[in-house]
Amino acid sequence: MFSMSKIVKPLIVILLAVAVAAGAAVFLSRQPSAAPETNAAPVNVDLKGNGHFRGPEDAQLTLVEFGDYQCPYCASFHPFVKEILTRYPKQVRLEFRHFPLITVHPNSLAASKAAEAAGEQGHYWEMHDALFESQNEWASKPDPKPVFAAIANRIGINGTILVQTMESPRFQERILKDVEQGDKGGVQAVPTFFINGKQVPIKLSMDDFVQVIETHLKK
Amino acid sequence: MKLRAVLIALLAFIGMVDAFYLSMKRNAGVPCHITRGCTDVLTSKYSVVAGIPLPWFGLAFYITVLSLSVFKIFEDSQQASATALRLIFYLSGAGLIVSALLVGIQAFILKAYCEYCLLSAALVLTIFLLSPNPGSNKLPD
Numbered sequence: 001m002f003s004m005s006k007i008v009k010p011l012i013v014i015l016l017a018v019a020v021a022a023g024a025a026v027f028l029s030r031q032p033s034a035a036p037e038t039n040a041a042p043v044n045v046d047l048k049g050n051g052h053f054r055g056p057e058d059a060q061l062t063l064v065e066f067g068d069y070q071c072p073y074c075a076s077f078h079p080f081v082k083e084i085l086t087r088y089p090k091q092v093r094l095e096f097r098h099f100p101l102i103t104v105h106p107n108s109l110a111a112s113k114a115a116e117a118a119g120e121q122g123h124y125w126e127m128h129d130a131l132f133e134s135q136n137e138w139a140s141k142p143d144p145k146p147v148f149a150a151i152a153n154r155i156g157i158n159g160t161i162l163v164q165t166m167e168s169p170r171f172q173e174r175i176l177k178d179v180e181q182g183d184k185g186g187v188q189a190v191p192t193f194f195i196n197g198k199q200v201p202i203k204l205s206m207d208d209f210v211q212v213i214e215t216h217l218k219k
Numbered sequence: 220m221k222l223r224a225v226l227i228a229l230l231a232f233i234g235m236v237d238a239f240y241l242s243m244k245r246n247a248g249v250p251c252h253i254t255r256g257c258t259d260v261l262t263s264k265y266s267v268v269a270g271i272p273l274p275w276f277g278l279a280f281y282i283t284v285l286s287l288s289v290f291k292i293f294e295d296s297q298q299a300s301a302t303a304l305r306l307i308f309y310l311s312g313a314g315l316i317v318s319a320l321l322v323g324i325q326a327f328i329l330k331a332y333c334e335y336c337l338l339s340a341a342l343v344l345t346i347f348l349l350s351p352n353p354g355s356n357k358l359p360d
Contacts, residue, residue: 010293014286017232025239073262103330104259188251189259 055093070105231285241274256331
């Protein structure tokens, strides 16, 4: 049996150790991330090139998102990105760049192609939203194409044509060009955001997102 | 000298920092420095069991191991001391099986690695190797 005095000392040590460990973790978590806003060499994200835009052309900020349609974290960010565009309709313009992590998300490339194919029918952003919002419907399917067709029909475009055209090599080329630019820009994970060409870390929190946007609008 | 227990306590302390960090950063995106895919691993469907994020399980594991090793350091009774070590052995053995499974998921299913998870697996392995086999008669201090 442990006597009281025998228990108190180790208990104090344990509580102290837990408190110090928690403190150390808080300290580490507040350190800048590995992908901080970099003022060094400009990140070569060609803002006037490849991506799909949403928002006014003369917006003060261009928010570039490198994303993966099958990434749950990107799907979690999606409503926040939309909310930012709603809150700053004149100041912020979004450009989405494909960065499918195909080793982790086997359907991500197909989803990017489906978005591009929908774009050809003039409904890129509708498909973009629908892919994120219905990620659970297709993410784990061995063959997601029937689901893509159904989503396309739901948003008012021809699902059959979408599935027939999505394998076109030009879509894959476009997607790979995005990936290449992301690699050049130091994209390590998805989603990665750039504001006016600079990579910015944004936490999964509306408050943090708004704060980042406000800070850049004041610059 | 109770060197093994001190070493185990130190490793458990590092594990606690790691698990606390992952618990805090899990939803805010975890930057990788060595590997690629930390956020993907930590937001994958395998990162939550019964609604509980895996780092919380890790945290509970390390706090338990730390508590046992600290009690072992302060305990003079040979029997209680041996019991504490035996519990660490069994606990870290179970932890090792879980860690191997999680590393396997990273390697073969997700094909992405989280350095913090790999660190945790290495810590569990080292704790297991440091904790003496309860079948052995010789229980080193």
